[in-house]
Every structure is written in C-alpha cells, then in structure tokens.
Amino acid sequence: MKSEPDVFGLAHLQQRPHGTAPWDGVRNYQARNFLRAMQVGDRVLFYHSSCEVPGVAGIAEIVGEARPDESQFDKKSEFYDAGAKRDNPRWSLVDVKFIAEFPKFVPLPTLREQPALKNMRLLSPGNRLSVMPVTPAEFKTISKLGGLK
DNA sequence: GCCAACGTTGGC
C-alpha cells in the first residue's frame, strides 16, 4: 500500500491509537478491488511515494476487512463522490495496523536491483496503483532487505 | 464503441 509520508506515512500510522487507522480515500476501481480482496491477518508492505526517497518503510497488517468508505458521502471531504449511493457504496476501505518499521528503509532503486523482484507489479512501468498485490516471495525478499526475517 | 481531451500519479 502506498502513501505519501508527508501526508500519512508509516510513522503516522504508528502514532495512531493501537497503531490502527482506516485506509480511506482510495478512488481507483482496480485498487478498490484489491482492497476488497484483503483478509484480516494479511500483511502489507507500506510504501512511501512522491517523496525525496521513495521506497518501502515497513510492515502493516489488515485488521478490518473492506467496509464502505464514509468519506465518499461527505461533501466536505476531498474524497467526496457525488456518484456514490448510500444503498450501493462505490468505495471501500480497510483497517490497517502498524506492525514494524524496517531497521533499514528499502529505497526504490534497491528494489529495482533485485532479480527476484523483476516481475513485481510495483516496479512495472507506469504503475500508479496505490494498492496492489505482492507475492509471498516478494514480501520475503523485501523484508530481508529491510533487515527483518 | 471510439477516441480526443483532460486530470492524476509519481519518478526523476
């Protein structure tokens, strides 16, 4: 899952009560579908985007499966969607919990150097999805680079 | 259903 560290980084998640926050504001259908496929207990790589050094900062976990994202109905929200209907919500969110910050931040160029990650979706050209799947092997590789087992 | 225009994301 991607987020801009200046807006909501891994440190922000850690500081929340119980290290938990709703992952709202996803407004892309593909990303939404990946959110809806998530299950409680799924581990998440927390990626920092649009910043000085983009890369993976650490690990989070899904603690609440997909439910309607209330901000789609909130006219004052930047995520308001006039097309979303109460009886058939268009956008979902999941609840995410902080697990660990990597002892070693894993910068994007390092990810690109790894042969084991050459097929990773995150690294494919033009990738703009803020939520995307990761294989167990990719997860393991990146965790090791980050200094965790 | 096609496609141009436009907006957004995100690395650099």
Next chain:
DNA sequence: GCCAACGTTGGC
C-alpha cells in the same frame, strides 16, 4: 518543473 503512463469523461 517535466514528462510518461494511465484512468476518466464526454462528444459523436
């Protein structure tokens, strides 16, 4: 700030 790669919108 630039630009490539999308996704979305709307005219036709």
